[in-house]
Amino acid sequence: MALKDWSTVAGNNNAAPPNGAPEGWAPSAVNNTIREIMAQVRGWFQDPMWINLGLLYEFVSTTSFKISGVDETARYPVGRRVRAVGVATGTIYGRITGSVFATDTTVTVVWDSGALSNETLQVSLGVVSKGKPIAYNDIDMTGQVILLTGIENIAESRIVGRAAGAGTGSPQALTPAQASAIVNAGGSVSQLLTEVDVTGATYTFILTNAQNSIIKANRATAQTFTVPDNATTAFPIYSVIPIYQYGAGQVTIAAAGGVTIRTPETLKARKQYSQMALTKIATDEWILTGDLELA
Known part of the structure; x- marks a missing residue:
């Protein structure tokens, strides 16, 4: 059994x-x-992403099946992913477009490819369903890319999170327009970086530099960028500050008093158009990686 x-x-x-x-x-x-x-x-x-409820599924048409005698519409809502398996059908995947109950529950599906055959079927439900979003409330996803391979219709799915800079409060569902704006053609959720154009000879990093920003070092002569101590600017652990040297002036990363910067080479960009990244790994400890001038 x-x-x-x-x-x-x-x-x-x-x-x-x-x-x-x-x-x-x-x-x-x-x-x-x-x-x-x-x-x-x-x-x-x-196979944890699919749930087989052990019901008897009967063929109705190439795009629909039924569950006799019971109302299962609540578990088969429009928008939920399903998988059907049969000897002639093979294994096919689709999205529910209709779910109605009269004497039986009849479920209509748009299949990604293939069709149902008139045979005994096994149907499984996708774990992620419409109206039951996955909310990354307690995971810091800063700078990460979340692949959403199971979402094919953003208007029928929800992405949940807090507004930028809001560390507390209940996560809010994005509107379809907001969600569509950050879902690219590859099916991933990302946030575009905001460029910070630095033209002065010196610059001290600020908190927003680690919040979806990239530093453009844009000067014809040398520039020095300073990492402040935690007491001055409390960057969260694992904050990342990306930098690229756009101008001809060589970029040097400097540490304020009490700050340690680890590096495999030097604290300087190797040449024009080099890119570097600072990652905070402890209270006043950072690591610098990238296209660095050799020691």
């Missing part, structure tokens, strides 16, 4: 071992049942 065949009502899981745990079962059957549970749970982890 598979995991999908077990009941959510504890007392109904009373089939003969190892498929269940009936009253008065022999002690010798306990280990077999535990092993079966372990195998089924481990088997689920082989």
Whole structure:
């Protein structure tokens, strides 16, 4: 018996071992049942993004199937991803476009490719569903790219997060227009960097330089960029400040008192158009990497 065949009502899981745990079962059957549970749970982890509810799915048409006698529309909402498997059908994936209940629940799907065949089907639901967003509330995703390979219609999905600079409060769902603005053709969520054009001979980094910015060193003569101590400017740990030397003037990175900058070479850009990055790794400790002048 598979995991999908077990009941959510504890007392109904009373089939003969190892498929269940009936009253008065022999002690010798306990280990077999535990092993079966372990195998089924481990088997689920082989394919954790899809849930097979163990229902009987009947063919209706090449784009629809039904579940007889029960209302399952709540679990099959419009927009949810599904996977169908059959001998002739093969394995196909699609998105629900209709879900209605009369005597049966009839589900209509737009398939990515392929079609249903008139046969016994196994249908699984995608774990990520419309109206149940994944919210990265407690993960610092600054400077990261989040791949959203399962979202094919941004108007029917939600991206949730806090506004820039808002460290507290409930995450808010972006509008379809906002979400579409940051979803590129490759299916990833990213935030464009804001260029900070520095033309002076000296510059001290500020907090916003590590918030989706890139420093353009734009001077014909030498420039020195200083990393302030944590007491002056409290950059979060793992803040990253990217810099590129656009002008002819060589860029040197300097440390304020109490700050240590680790580097595999020197604290200077190698030549014009070199790019570097500063990463904060401790309270007053940074590491400089990139196209650096050799030591």
